[in-house]
Amino acid sequence: MKVCIFGAGGVGGYFGGRLAQAGIDVTFIARGAHLDAILADGLHVKSIDGDFVVHPAKATALPEAVGPVDVVLCCMKSWQVTEAADQMRALVGPQTLVIPLLNGVEAHDILARSLGAEHVLPGLCKLITMIDNPGHIRHAGAAPYLAFGEVDGRLSQRAQHVAQVFSEARGVSVHLSRNIMTQLWRKFMLIAPWSGIGALTRSPIGAIRSLPETRAMLMDSIREVYDVARAVGVPVEEKAIEDTMAFIDALPFEGTASMQRDIMAGRPSELNEQPGAVVRHGEKYNVPTPVNRLTYHSLLPQEHMAGKKLP
């Protein structure tokens, strides 16, 4: 199976690295100093599950130099999807599957509009990784998990084949989902509130969940995302609110979300695709989202200063 990792950062570098380590034919789409370092010295992964190096690693900035592959794993930031989808066309042949692992609930639609819905299997991942230096990925926490599935929940042969090949990646649990849209929104119930309140308070999750004031904000924000999911028509059970809080209560005190880390470091972030998307969907479906609106609007000035054009 030929796999292309579009965006060889924290997520793409890790999962692509593990697939390459298992002997699967992986090409990384990367750019700049990161690409140069991967080509010169390989892709280095420092992981709580054991360090490894992919060397030589197949990597390029030019999808047209790769041509059609069996699977494209999309691992760029949410605000980079539209441009990436354009460049991705060269990787997509009649049988190619495109699996986004990004946070948020919109990437699969953008890809489907650009590449054709028949190519896209919505997906998600859980782990804590980042680029430490060009060519060097760090897996700092969480058991690596990835899930994907057909939008209609069928366990298609093509999806089963990908799941079977991906399960060769060491230490990665791969889940072929019968309800990927529910899983996406359940993750969104966690990540949009945590990212927004984490970035606004500049505090780790342990502090946010311990103080009654910020705990209440977090719970209200999670309920807003739940209400929006229901209004959109995604079957999420109310128990998901409790489960999300239980997950948050089990996180290490110092935990931060990736969008929060970007904002705290003054980098462009997924603000528009996380709390911003909750607000947009709320407006469309007439669901009040006051906490997400507060976090989104309060963080907008900094997002602009980080150089990001926003709608």
Ligand SMILES: NC(=O)C1=CN([C@@H]2O[C@H](COP(=O)(O)OP(=O)(O)OC[C@H]3O[C@@H](n4cnc5c(N)ncnc54)[C@H](OP(=O)(O)O)[C@@H]3O)[C@@H](O)[C@H]2O)C=CC1
């Ligand atoms: N990191 C984490 O722990 C987790 C992240 N996620 C989600 O996964 C997604 C990816 O996050 P993460 O891996 O942290 O992001 P990173 O910024 O670490 O990685 C994205 C990579 O994609 C590259 N890229 C983007 N567009 C292109 C392009 N057109 N050509 C070549 N390279 C490109 C970026 O390069 P450049 O920097 O030059 O733009 C960057 O190296 C996000 O949606 C995030 O929310 C989900 C779970 C956990």
Ligand SMILES: CC(C)(CO)C(=O)C(=O)O
């Ligand atoms: C939930 C978490 C922390 C890990 O998957 C994440 O998705 C992120 O930091 O963006």
